[in-house]
Amino acid sequence: MIGLANDSLRAGAIAAVVLFLVSCRVGxxxxxxAMPEGAGAPLASVNTALETPMPPPDAWWHLYxxxxxxxxxxxxxxxxxxxxxxxxxxxxxxxxVAEVHAHRYPSxxxxxxxxxxxxxxxxxxxxxxxxxxxxxxxYEDVFQAAYEVDxxxxxxxxxxxxxxxxxxxxxxxxxxxxxxxxSTARSYAALCALxxxxxxxxxxxxxxxxxxxxTEQRYEVGGGSExxxxxxxxxxxxxxxxxxxxxxxxxxALFELTALLGRTPANAPRELEQCVTPPRVASxxxxxxxxxxxxxxxxxxxxxxxxAAATAQIGIAxxxxxxxxxxxxxxxxxxxxxxxxxxxLGLAWGVGPSISWTFPNQAGPRARVRQAKASQAxxxxxxxxxxxxxxxxxxxxxxxxxxxxxxxxxxxxxxxKIHRSFDIAHDEYxxxxxxxLDLLTTEQTLVALDAAVASSDASLIQLQIDLFKALGGGWxxxxx
Numbered sequence: 001m002i003g004l005a006n007d008s009l010r011a012g013a014i015a016a017v018v019l020f021l022v023s024c025r026v027g028x029x030x031x032x033x034a035m036p037e038g039a040g041a042p043l044a045s046v047n048t049a050l051e052t053p054m055p056p057p058d059a060w061w062h063l064y065x066x067x068x069x070x071x072x073x074x075x076x077x078x079x080x081x082x083x084x085x086x087x088x089x090x091x092x093x094x095x096x097v098a099e100v101h102a103h104r105y106p107s108x109x110x111x112x113x114x115x116x117x118x119x120x121x122x123x124x125x126x127x128x129x130x131x132x133x134x135x136x137x138x139y140e141d142v143f144q145a146a147y148e149v150d151x152x153x154x155x156x157x158x159x160x161x162x163x164x165x166x167x168x169x170x171x172x173x174x175x176x177x178x179x180x181x182x183s184t185a186r187s188y189a190a191l192c193a194l195x196x197x198x199x200x201x202x203x204x205x206x207x208x209x210x211x212x213x214x215t216e217q218r219y220e221v222g223g224g225s226e227x228x229x230x231x232x233x234x235x236x237x238x239x240x241x242x243x244x245x246x247x248x249x250x251x252x253a254l255f256e257l258t259a260l261l262g263r264t265p266a267n268a269p270r271e272l273e274q275c276v277t278p279p280r281v282a283s284x285x286x287x288x289x290x291x292x293x294x295x296x297x298x299x300x301x302x303x304x305x306x307x308a309a310a311t312a313q314i315g316i317a318x319x320x321x322x323x324x325x326x327x328x329x330x331x332x333x334x335x336x337x338x339x340x341x342x343x344x345l346g347l348a349w350g351v352g353p354s355i356s357w358t359f360p361n362q363a364g365p366r367a368r369v370r371q372a373k374a375s376q377a378x379x380x381x382x383x384x385x386x387x388x389x390x391x392x393x394x395x396x397x398x399x400x401x402x403x404x405x406x407x408x409x410x411x412x413x414x415x416x417k418i419h420r421s422f423d424i425a426h427d428e429y430x431x432x433x434x435x436x437l438d439l440l441t442t443e444q445t446l447v448a449l450d451a452a453v454a455s456s457d458a459s460l461i462q463l464q465i466d467l468f469k470a471l472g473g474g475w476x477x478x479x480x
Contacts, residue, residue, distance in 0.1 A: 025153025027315020030308045040291035045398035054286040058476045060468045064279035076184040079262030086173035093169035100162040112141040142332030149325040157315030164309035171302035174475035181474035187257035193458030194250035195276035200454040204447040228436040278461045297472035303386040310379040317368040323357040397467040408456045415449045
């Protein structure tokens, strides 16, 4: 019973010491900041006919069910150079955490050496004994150890700051992954959409060229006028002029994708130039809600980690207002003969505490505390700004995507009608019921609407990918 009582007293004493040391940590403890009012509410711009409140998958590009896109994103996430730099930064940040953690343990140092020359202490002893100074060899070997008693939590707060900085760098790396995945999908979609636009432009060129040829034939047999011919030829030239620009834009998109894949232009994936159909999502787009969005977006996590690091810096600066207590010791020897280092003749050792304190002039440390508090206030404001920006970007993407879908539908309806109108005008022109001007006007409208629908497809897929990017997916390693 006595032994149990002693054990209980010992455990209680240890607990009391731990509680005392913890209670001595200065500076504020970090608490997650409150979100702006309404931040976790359902997204306001969700259209239930287009989107679903189901949480989006991290590997959102799988929703397109396009194996080529899956392969491209996988390659980019493995080979992109910006992402490689972000990975290296994360390794460095984690190494910095390990360095700060080492301060919890005693620092040790071993030194040994030999010096030939005149030693002032030895010379003084020789002079006191009426002997002349001598040039001698002086040997020494010393083991030193020092331990900082973290009474006011300076080391603990430094570890908190290092961990928060590492989390911030990790979130920055995740943000790069989000950008790389979205940029890769955008470049691939642009390639395919431009291929569609080129197909439409070439088909339009065939139509207007055919109609121009008919106009020329009618003129040669006495029907129509030279004015009708030149007007038709001008339309042919106008349609043909759009093709080189689209081809140049498609090559630019190819080289953009090539860089994202970590390849040189010589190794560009030119087989993708055959793609003429942009990828499409067959189902409703899952967007989740505001709360899930903020927990998913890496930039929000990065801003919160920076706030945590800034809070820990206040504790570090506050600890400098109090004494720093260290326990130090050394053991070794100093002698004129190597053999004496292991004997009592050359033995040297010592152990004891040391205290350092910036006092009474504490203007500098107190100024650093104020600086740290100001930095925390700035980090909190930056966090609120990032949260508001995340919500704004998502709502904007939803609104623009919905509007683009409505525009695409309206264009498709008009396209169907103009194709029917053109067929009617063509037949009636052949029968002599409508003028060449009526046919040409219908042709121009047909070409413009076909180009507008193809351009709308290109814009639509880009806005859709922007929406997925705003939702913050694509940063989990397991999505590879």
